[in-house]
Amino acid sequence: MGPAAAKVVLAVSALTFVVVVGSALSRGLGLHHGRGLSFAAMLTAHGRMLAGATTRAEGVARCSTIPCLREAHELPAGGGRFNFPHAMIIGFPKCATTSLYSFLKAHPEAIASDPKEPSFYTRCRNDTDRPFTPGVQAWPCEHSEQHYLDKIMKRSEAVASGLSKMAFEGSTRYSTGDLSATAAEVAVSLRKEMPWLKLVISLREPIGWVISGRVHSASFVAMPPAQRPTWFKMTPELFCLEGVNKGTRTMFDCLVGSLDKKPSYRQLLAWWLDDAGWPKEQFYIMQYENFTTPENSGPALRDLQLYLGLNPNVSAPLPKMNTRREKFHPEGWPMKRYEYENLLATLRPQCESLAAFLEERGYWKAPEWLARWEAVWNSTLAACDAKGDCRIRLS
């Protein structure tokens, strides 16, 4: 055997010795999987940080980084019922997510993020080179992982509860993406970084949804340019809204031609469920028209709490937060009947395809899902006058 081969044999023997003796030691110390950290985990930086932790809560207590949390998750749950963080309301924007967040925040077993929408996975994970702009971003992304876990997700409060409380957040940009990252990128990075998360998403009848989104922006458009937030940028759609504010354009003008250019709900969901591979049991789909109606709200919220692992017997009504419809065109947006039918002709096939997708994946029966949206469309059409003048009232 030459000197090079001898060195290889020596190195392999040394490694074998380390692994065998180490494994034996760790077994002897009661550190094998199920009662503590494996020897392999102890060799990693996070493993060293987690040494001595025997439960997930003890592990989370020692972690200030997300990779460390991933290792802490390998530890036995002990008495803790939740992961850390446990859940996220990822969208869609304007689908009563603030009300859902507030409803859950009031639950004694929940720890709500502060703020509701940290947007950590759009702003800080996929666009880390973006310079920090005070006044635009609440905090810089450098060293922000610890800030996110400790200050925003309130790690010590979750640890103090022995993980018997659920920490959650509600960044709706995750579902649509923003200037920093696309939804497809967020879906993948979240799956990689916190694969245990339970995700919640709400979908609203698409014409009301889009108008609600435009109304949200309209409030900024209505401001004198110097008073608009610095992050706010005018786009062709927003110039159209400016025309609506001035009375030179209609809401229909601003919707037609743009609806079929946006990714459909089905496309957006497919990024999460197909491309990023989120399993069905970790992805909870709610229908806005179901859980916001008084007769269905109670059972729908109970089901949500059961899904999240919360005690469903603590019940409170769903609040009505973040509402703008009473301020902007409370009488409804004027639209001609043929214009509304034109929008429906674009959107109905998308909705049918979505409903079929939801049924195929075992989420909802397609006819039940579609019936609630058909009811919205029919009631709008039924309220049009004999001259074909309609009002699109947001509900």
Ligand SMILES: Nc1ncnc2c1ncn2[C@@H]1O[C@H](COP(=O)(O)OS(=O)(=O)O)[C@@H](OP(=O)(O)O)[C@H]1O
């Ligand atoms: N309980 C209840 N019942 C009926 N409707 C409700 C309820 N809670 C919130 N909402 C309506 O949801 C819209 C706000 O949604 P979000 O909070 O998700 O908006 S945001 O993306 O966080 O800005 C906003 O819609 P619009 O007013 O049409 O804009 C709210 O009025």
